[in-house]
Amino acid sequence: MSHPTSGSENESRPLLRRFGLLQAIALNMSNMLGVGPFITIPLLMSALGGPQAMVGWLVAVLIAIPDGMIWSELGAAMPGSGGSYIYLREAYGRETFGRLMAFLFIWQFILSGPLEIASGYIGFARYTGYVWPGITSSGTLLVAAAVGIVNIVLLYRRITSIGTITVSLWIGTLLTTLAVIVTGAMHFSAARAFDFPPGAFSFSLGFLFGLGAASRIGVYDYLGYYDICYIGDEVKEPGRTIPRSIIISVIAVAVIYFAINLSIIGVVPWREFVPASAHPESGFVVSLMMEKIYGAKVATVFTAMVLWTAFGSVFALLLGYSRIPYAAALDGYFFKVFGRLHPTKKFPYVALIVLGVISIICSFFSLDAVIDALISTRILVQFIGQVFALILLRRRAPDMPRPYRMWLYPLPSIIALVGWIFIFATTPWPVIVLGLGMLTLGAGVFLAWSWRSASWPFAPASPDAPA
16 A cells, blocks of 8 residues: 555645644633633533533543543644544555545535534633623524634635734633633632532433433543644644644643633532523533623633633634635535635635535524534545554555654554443434434535546456555
């Protein structure tokens, strides 16, 4: 088997390698932290009816760390714009099943990517409700849409200035999370934080599915540790920068998340915002925490910091995700129009605009529906697909240059696979049907597209295609 390319075919792509380790960590952590822990804690606690739901965070991190190792090995070996698109294409055979896997990834990504970005817009709009108490439902939707438009405008520029903006947003994110942790530590009440309801850890089928729901929310909050992989063509020394930024980001955010959770429930009794559906104020629970301690004026200032953090997250997401359809289109695996670069500023403007607009549309749905939909549509092709992609490449291309190799292989791959299966299996059945339906529909569209273009499986594979 010929070695997969370390990127995309066109080595002369005019993308600038300006993202070093600091910028890579900033991109990942801005995505991971973002507004997630500030808006999902009420949903998390509602999943199991109390602080025992924090076990879901543990399950999530036990999935994220080994999965991060998978991303690190694949990303270091094949640093090109597109991330999963490249890994799946090369591992399963560029002109055979790799075409199907790459297509299915882009297909599900056109929905799951914007859903993830939309969750940030929803969180931003919810926290706006604290500083704008009389805001209506339609007003909240307008705020989410406005943030989406501003995000597109800010990203409509060269990567050189984007690196600076990313670090600036990251600093704001760290300051916000630090303020929550320090405040929580100074006013922490263990009795309040660990006020477990009767039978909190009684194992049952209901507990198992509740744990699955809590873990799904935890996974959602960790999403983004791999964001740097999507802009591999723009990373300095990718063989070293990509794996280091992923591992550092996962470990750092795991510690930060645990501290944030304890800080909030150690100040605000969880019964005041659980179940989330019965407490509208749960949409800005961290603002309530600050108000209890410092008063409304300080809470308002802090809410502005949360809004900054939320925007930093969606900025990082749209930046990375806009490169995926671009890479696929340039290689002939997606519509050609997505492969266009801006004539003077050299960035994939068509992909940026399309994903940005779809994200705005997705922000009109509820947060829990958005989270469930994006996780279910992403697991099968991307996360589980990459587990087997790494295994296939280890077997079929043992001499492939690997600047980073997974520690304790294959144990982390097995742990990640079991974790993703658990998350998917405990998802509500309508969402499972959505995920499987999207996959089935995508396979049908792929076959129709392949038949019309006389490509695999309706044409012989090229002589130099991987066996």
